[in-house]
Amino acid sequence: MHDDDRLAGAFPYERLRRYPDVEAPNLQAWDATDLLLAERGMADASERRLAGRDIAVIGDNYGALALRLAAAGFTEVRVHQDLATGREALSRNAEELGLSELQVPCELDGRLLTGARLVLLQLPRGLAELEEYADAVARWAAPDVVLLAGGRTKHMTLAMNEVLGASFEVVAAELAVRKSRLLVASVPRPVPERPPFPVCATHDDVGLTLCAHGAAFAGSRLDLGTRFLLGFLDRMPSGGAVDLGCGTGALAAAYALAHPEAVVVATDRSAAAARSARATMEANGLAGRVAVEHDDAAASRPDASADVVLLNPPFHLGASVHAGAGLRLIEAAARILRPGGELWTVYNSHLDYRRQLRISVGRTSIEGQSGKFTVTRSLRRP
Incomplete structure (x- = not known):
């Protein structure tokens, strides 16, 4: 046996x-x-x-x-x-x-x-x-x-x-x-009066303070893919926006600061990410403006309800390399975008996400590339 x-x-x-x-x-x-x-x-x-x-x-x-x-x-x-x-x-x-x-x-x-x-x-x-x-x-x-x-x-x-x-x-x-x-x-052992998390760090170059609980991806750092996508904020339309798979909430916070009139939602399937994003909104004076939801692939968001979706999809599932999680988020973005709405995605350039973006969302153009990352803009088909 x-x-x-x-x-x-x-x-x-x-x-x-x-x-x-x-x-x-x-x-x-x-x-x-x-x-x-x-x-x-x-x-x-x-x-x-x-x-x-x-x-x-x-x-x-x-x-x-x-x-x-x-x-x-x-x-x-x-x-x-x-x-x-x-x-x-x-x-x-x-x-x-x-x-x-x-x-x-x-x-x-x-x-x-x-x-x-x-x-x-x-x-x-x-x-x-x-x-x-x-x-x-x-x-x-x-x-x-x-x-x-x-x-x-x-x-x-x-x-x-x-x-x-x-x-x-x-x-x-x-x-x-x-x-x-x-x-x-x-x-x-005796514990300190205050818990050690969340930890917060200020990133003056992008005008954000990020806060993170222990399980949040990249901690209070600004991961390189998100940083690259932030450089395209001025090309994004203003409207109802969803940061899909928000992590610590950097994209949602930056979009809300750049578009003061917009209604913004940050959502993530990780409870630690949702707690981190709430702390990030508080640290950036956005607690009353950005709603943070703990949800699987924005399941509670109505169909065709978003004007803009921001997405930095994962390509790991736990210890396994697997594109499934990213593909699920692309499909979720297609569902919640209104016709004509825009999905802005950043991903590792070696991944074939552009093909899936065209299939699931609609016409997809490459807006920028670095040595490692690609940023695309997808228009939701009618």
Whole structure:
């Protein structure tokens, strides 16, 4: 029997789906780390006689951890998922398995962690994101909390131990199982009065202050693609605008400052990005003018409701290189643009997005190119 078979037990992991997130043969809704975290977590909870309400789960991509716990009788587990797609997938998977309404969805705050004695964490790739999670657990969880942080060994570094060590006195690495490993942290250290996030940085060259929570792409820096697209603001019409996949909100903020009369919406499927964008709007005096929404591909935006869409699409899904997320956003832009509306897109020049832009949106012209990036303008066909 393989270790994966032993860890999976009778739970039907193979029935879990990623939908509405991108699905493909090389992408699945669970991994060996989920199996390891679930088994170790259930063993710890049973040994310490914990109830489900004593447990919190962070980074449960599509519900594998929370649903495995629920199937074993650990209900009322508090769960934080950053992505709106992950939240929807958990809900759909729970319904499929007859485990609906047994979890408590939470944001990354005191409601998630207050009094928690066991926290299961899928290790993020970014150290800033891990720092924010570790601080939150040390800040709000019970003094006897045990944090089980698991990841694929190929993505783990000694720096992760150091980040956890800043918030916990005891950090130990366990032996790897099927190329996954657990870091076990306990004995929370005293935390500073103010949380370390969001962090903010002023970019005088573009007249913006950007704020970022730990999981936000590029942090408080201005990524090069966004910076390049900002150079085309004076060519964009004024009107109802949507920053699609807004990240920290740089495009929405810059557009709102350049077009004071415009109604602007910033939307992202990442809860950390949405929190970051709200902080960015506050820092730039735009809190009352730019609406920030946590949403999957602007699903709550009405059809044909935007005059302008701004888009810097991703080309990664977690650790996998995959164009699916970017293509979904292009299709979303086509849906929410009114006929004659404009989509302004920046993307890595080696990607064949122009063809997809023509197919999904309409006539697409190249407005500028640098050594790495291409900026296009697409007109929504009638």
